[in-house]
Amino acid sequence: MHNWQKELELLSRQGMLRSLRVVEDGQGPKVHVDGREVLLLCSNNYLGIAGHRSLVEAMVSATRQFGAGSGASRLISGTLPTHAALEERLAAFKGTTGALLFNSGYAANNGILQGLFGPDDVIFSDQLNHASIIDGCRLAQARTLIYPHCDLAALEELLEKERPQRKGRWLIVTDGVFSMDGDMAPLRELCDLKERYDALLMVDDAHGTGVLGATGRGTGEHLDCLDRIDLHMGTLGKALGGAGAYLAAPRVAIDILINRSRAFIFSTSLPPGVPAAAMAALDLVESAEGRDLRQKLERNRALLAGLLTDGGLDLLGSTTQIVPVLTREPEVTMTITRQLLEDGVFLQGIRPPTVPQGLCRLRATVMATHEPVDLAQAAKQILTSVGEHAG
Numbered sequence: 001m002h003n004w005q006k007e008l009e010l011l012s013r014q015g016m017l018r019s020l021r022v023v024e025d026g027q028g029p030k031v032h033v034d035g036r037e038v039l040l041l042c043s044n045n046y047l048g049i050a051g052h053r054s055l056v057e058a059m060v061s062a063t064r065q066f067g068a069g070s071g072a073s074r075l076i077s078g079t080l081p082t083h084a085a086l087e088e089r090l091a092a093f094k095g096t097t098g099a100l101l102f103n104s105g106y107a108a109n110n111g112i113l114q115g116l117f118g119p120d121d122v123i124f125s126d127q128l129n130h131a132s133i134i135d136g137c138r139l140a141q142a143r144t145l146i147y148p149h150c151d152l153a154a155l156e157e158l159l160e161k162e163r164p165q166r167k168g169r170w171l172i173v174t175d176g177v178f179s180m181d182g183d184m185a186p187l188r189e190l191c192d193l194k195e196r197y198d199a200l201l202m203v204d205d206a207h208g209t210g211v212l213g214a215t216g217r218g219t220g221e222h223l224d225c226l227d228r229i230d231l232h233m234g235t236l237g238k239a240l241g242g243a244g245a246y247l248a249a250p251r252v253a254i255d256i257l258i259n260r261s262r263a264f265i266f267s268t269s270l271p272p273g274v275p276a277a278a279m280a281a282l283d284l285v286e287s288a289e290g291r292d293l294r295q296k297l298e299r300n301r302a303l304l305a306g307l308l309t310d311g312g313l314d315l316l317g318s319t320t321q322i323v324p325v326l327t328r329e330p331e332v333t334m335t336i337t338r339q340l341l342e343d344g345v346f347l348q349g350i351r352p353p354t355v356p357q358g359l360c361r362l363r364a365t366v367m368a369t370h371e372p373v374d375l376a377q378a379a380k381q382i383l384t385s386v387g388e389h390a391g
């Protein structure tokens with residue numbers, strides 16, 4: 001117990017101490033931190049709709065009708081009309097025969113992998129997959145083989161090597177858009193591989209859903225292979241502006257999860273207002289306004305990434321609204337983050353274990369509602385600060 005203080009001091013000396021910062025007025029493009037206005041460049045509210053009137057009204061109206069809380073887990077008495085309606089909508093959105101809500105993306109990845117896979121199965125997992133996938137693989141107790149990031153040849157080699165002793169199910173699991181690098185998984189080629197080796201493909205599209213594809217259906221739509229993906233995991237708390245997560249998948253997989261997934265079974269369901277807000281978010285995503293927001297997001301992404309690249313920074317192959325800037329060491333990364341905040345730009349330094357040692361970075365995330373002039377100014381400040389401290 002008493003060693004905790006020492007542990008914190010050690011983290012501090014290593015430049016690895018984490019602490020919380022209050023954003024005083026929600027998730028708009030400009031917010032107040034410590035009483036000062038700053039540009040918010042680290043929110044996953046990519047479309048800028050977390051405070052949108054239609055989401056807020058849907059949440060308030062469902063809360064008035066059904067109450068603030070759901071009262072129980074889904075299998076007891078906590079399945080309300082908003083949960084059922086959203087699941088039907090999500091299945092239609094992703095083109096599957098079923099969908100199931102989870103209370104967060106973290107819970108979803110834990111619960112999907114633990115619920116659908118077991119010790120006889122093999123999971124092939126990208127090296128840079130989100131922590132919740134890594135933890136889900138552990139909970140599943142499946143044999144888990146990590147393949148180098150997006151390396152199709154290495155993955156195929158692993159599949160080939162495993163073939164002679166195959167017993168149970170095989171799953172290839174990948175982020176659609178990688179959360180700390182902003183690059184996309186080669187989903188079409190992964191579909192080819194999983195079909196060739198009779199495996200399933202699960203895509204965690206936490207950062208693609210709502211943002212990518214002509215109608216916002218995500219990375220699969222963008223790469224023209226949505227209907228070849230078996231298990232579509234996505235979150236409702238990023239581009240969709242609310243909270244929670246889902247799996248869209250064949251009905252039979254959903255029914256297994258309802259019976260086996262511990263994260264689903266043993267947890268009070270989302271408050272009824274939350275699915276109602278997600279429904280309004282999907283309406284928005286599929287509307288002309290949603291298309292316009294996606295275009296603005298892409299314009300803003302291209303502007304910020306272009307200015308930083310022109311200034312000589314390494315953006316680690318990002319092609320999306322997640323724009324990382326490689327800074328390598330933790331102390332330097334946190335010095336830059338602090339200086340930028342003082343100068344009015346709020347973004348986060350990312351350190352191990354979120355990213356590998358020596359690959360610390362600033363993680364800038366662009367929103368559709370940012371003004372180009374503010375992003376141009378932020379790019380200048382980032383270039384100056386990185387030049388001073390990490391050049």
Ligand SMILES: Cc1ncc(COP(=O)(O)O)c(C=O)c1O
Nearest residue numbers: 104105106130175179206235237
């Ligand atoms: C790829 C990915 N999957 C899952 C999650 C977890 O989602 P949630 O924040 O809803 O728990 C995140 C982010 O937090 C993520 O980046």
